[in-house]
Amino acid sequence: xxxxxxxxxxxxxxxxxxxxxxxxxxxxxxxxxxxxxxxxxxxxxxxxxxxxxxxxxxxxxxxxxxxxxxxxxxxxxxxxxxxxxxxxxxxxxxxxxxxxxxxxxxxxxxxxxxxxxxxxxxxxxxxxxxxxxxxxxxxxxxxxxxxxxxxxxxxxxxxxxxxxxxxxxxxxxxxxxxxxxxxxxxxxxxxxxxxxxxxxxxxxxxxxxxx
Amino acid sequence: xxxxxxxxxxxxxxxxxxxxxxxxxxxxxxxxxxxxxxxxxxxxxxxxxxxxxxxxxxxxxxxxxxxxxxxxxxxxxxxxxxxxxxxxxxxxxxxxxxxxxxxxxxxxxxxxxxxxxxxxxxxxxxxxxxxxxxxxxxxxxxxxxxxxxxxxxxxxxxxxxxxxxxxxxxxxxxxxxxxxxxxxxxxxxxxxxxxxxxxxxxxxxxxxxxxxxxxxxxxxxxxxxxxxxxxxxxxxxxxxxxxxxxxxxxxxxxxxxxxxxxxxxxxxxxxxxxxxxxxxxxxxxxxxxxxxxxxxxxxxxxxxxxxxxxxxxxxxxxxxxxxxxxxxxxxxxxxxxxxxxxxxxxxxxxxxxxxxxxxxxxxxxxxxxxxxxxxxxxxxxxxxxxxxxxxxxxxxxxxxxxxxxxxxxxxxxxxxxxxxxxxxxxxxxxxxxxxxxxxxxxx
Numbered sequence: 180x181x182x183x184x185x186x187x188x189x190x191x192x193x194x195x196x197x198x199x200x201x202x203x204x205x206x207x208x209x210x211x212x213x214x215x216x217x218x219x220x221x222x223x224x225x226x227x228x229x230x231x232x233x234x235x236x237x238x239x240x241x242x243x244x245x246x247x248x249x250x251x252x253x254x255x256x257x258x259x260x261x262x263x264x265x266x267x268x269x270x271x272x273x274x275x276x277x278x279x280x281x282x283x284x285x286x287x288x289x290x291x292x293x294x295x296x297x298x299x300x301x302x303x304x305x306x307x308x309x310x311x312x313x314x315x316x317x318x319x320x321x322x323x324x325x326x327x328x329x330x331x332x333x334x335x336x337x338x339x340x341x342x343x344x345x346x347x348x349x350x351x352x353x354x355x356x357x358x359x360x361x362x363x364x365x366x367x368x369x370x371x372x373x374x375x376x377x378x379x380x381x382x383x384x385x386x387x388x389x390x
Numbered sequence: 391x392x393x394x395x396x397x398x399x400x401x402x403x404x405x406x407x408x409x410x411x412x413x414x415x416x417x418x419x420x421x422x423x424x425x426x427x428x429x430x431x432x433x434x435x436x437x438x439x440x441x442x443x444x445x446x447x448x449x450x451x452x453x454x455x456x457x458x459x460x461x462x463x464x465x466x467x468x469x470x471x472x473x474x475x476x477x478x479x480x481x482x483x484x485x486x487x488x489x490x491x492x493x494x495x496x497x498x499x500x501x502x503x504x505x506x507x508x509x510x511x512x513x514x515x516x517x518x519x520x521x522x523x524x525x526x527x528x529x530x531x532x533x534x535x536x537x538x539x540x541x542x543x544x545x546x547x548x549x550x551x552x553x554x555x556x557x558x559x560x561x562x563x564x565x566x567x568x569x570x571x572x573x574x575x576x577x578x579x580x581x582x583x584x585x586x587x588x589x590x591x592x593x594x595x596x597x598x599x600x601x602x603x604x605x606x607x608x609x610x611x612x613x614x615x616x617x618x619x620x621x622x623x624x625x626x627x628x629x630x631x632x633x634x635x636x637x638x639x640x641x642x643x644x645x646x647x648x649x650x651x652x653x654x655x656x657x658x659x660x661x662x663x664x665x666x667x668x669x670x671x672x673x674x675x676x677x678x679x680x681x682x683x684x685x686x687x688x689x690x691x692x693x694x695x696x697x698x699x700x701x702x703x704x705x706x707x708x709x710x711x712x713x714x715x716x717x718x719x720x721x722x723x724x725x726x727x728x729x730x731x732x733x734x735x736x737x738x739x740x741x742x743x744x745x746x747x748x749x750x751x752x753x754x755x756x757x758x759x760x761x762x763x764x765x766x767x768x769x770x771x772x773x774x775x776x777x778x779x780x781x782x783x784x785x786x787x788x789x790x791x792x793x794x795x796x797x798x799x800x801x802x803x804x805x806x807x808x809x810x811x812x813x814x815x816x817x818x819x820x821x822x823x824x825x826x827x828x829x830x831x832x833x
Contacts, residue, residue, distance in 0.1 A: 201504035222508035224546050225621030230674045250545045255584040259617050
């Protein structure tokens, strides 16, 4: 009866992966879930799915990753795709500045279409992908921190799906934030308790990118 | 001599490219007779100017299209379709020449370039970076994006264009792409608002609801709507996930029947895998089945699907569901913009519940109406058969009457003259009866 395995608490989190066309959303997911990389995946039409199971302390976390087509017009379909998401990655390509400019648009679209039960924005992490192809952002670290703060990201990471850089760190970071917000919601449901107001989205994070 | 050699080499290269392009397993291998039939059709004089019988063409397509002539067959089918359905002027594709378009620059350059390597990445003809296949694909997509400024480039089109390129030269492929997009109207689903695609998703969902209720309920339980799995089926005409032989057969049918074919294939695929899908008991396992397992069809499954698709007719339902979608949409707009977010959510949820209920009510009404139509149709048939029976009876009565009259004539003839006056006297007495008979005879 005490054999804890069966009693393991399970969490299921829906996580969106969004960003402009060709920034490497599918590659990041493949690297994270299947530990592989290829330079020519088939284009994502509509939405694709992947599942990553994590052992988290004594609990199990199932990350349901929604890989959403990057072309802008698919945004008209995303209301269905975004529903009940708990967290998100917004990805841009460090070698293409326009994909970074589009990040704000993606974030606004996300916040306008989905929110948590307590009305808060869902935890979102910014990924600067293809960092193996140059353009060090680390020098701009302070600027990036400020950018995240201004636009409501919980943090940012430089990633490379090709070199397997920082992807699982970013995922763990996001899971941590999702769990924190989940606890907040659970607390807020219990009446007669006062929970200290600590807005986790404002707690600036060291993104773990400063090497 | 040297020239001759060069020519030989060129034609060998061309053959090699053709072989690379057509490197896929045929699904419905066609018989010798079918091949001969296409041979006749493809060489018939006036095949691009004289309309052929539509049924005849459809029957020919059902007998299978030989892979080596497929490109020519598609071109023939497009000519035939255009002879019979001329688009109104403002719906026609602009007729800027292909080579003029190629000289211009497109605003969609980046999106197209990114997708080149992601369109049939494992097919030999397209896999080489900036090889012949990718270059042709680039030209085609660029030209299209410049010609159709409303659609421009939309992800999905590259697969449709790719399938065409495997079967014909670039300019021909451009012409057929225009045909599919404008004449058959698939360009609607790629428009930036994607409304048409959403309507199609709704239509597919309703078809499932009506014809495969158990499957529909199962998918609904895990909140898996068609927009989660069927978008690539529509946007690439199945080309992004399914074997090329199967996709080519679907294209054969699309060229004669239009976009309705996509719904039929979708419905057949889902219904033939109903048991396996219902056995999946989680969101992940269902979407994984639909996206990864289902497209790896066996040869027999593909053949059966194509045969089933040929026997289906769902045009009426598709039309009804499209109208229904617009009605639902209008009602939602009428509700007006709600004031604040949480209220908005509540309201949307309520509307959703209401709409679902309304949907079901409408469906029940529709089914009742269908049943009624069927009863009425049966009684019409009964009336018709009774009418024909009665007509038959009238005819035999008339014949009988004519025979009697002839007998009377004969009898009258053989009577002596004084007896004749007696007969005339009796005729006067029965006069009204006789008159009634003559008037009844008229209709």
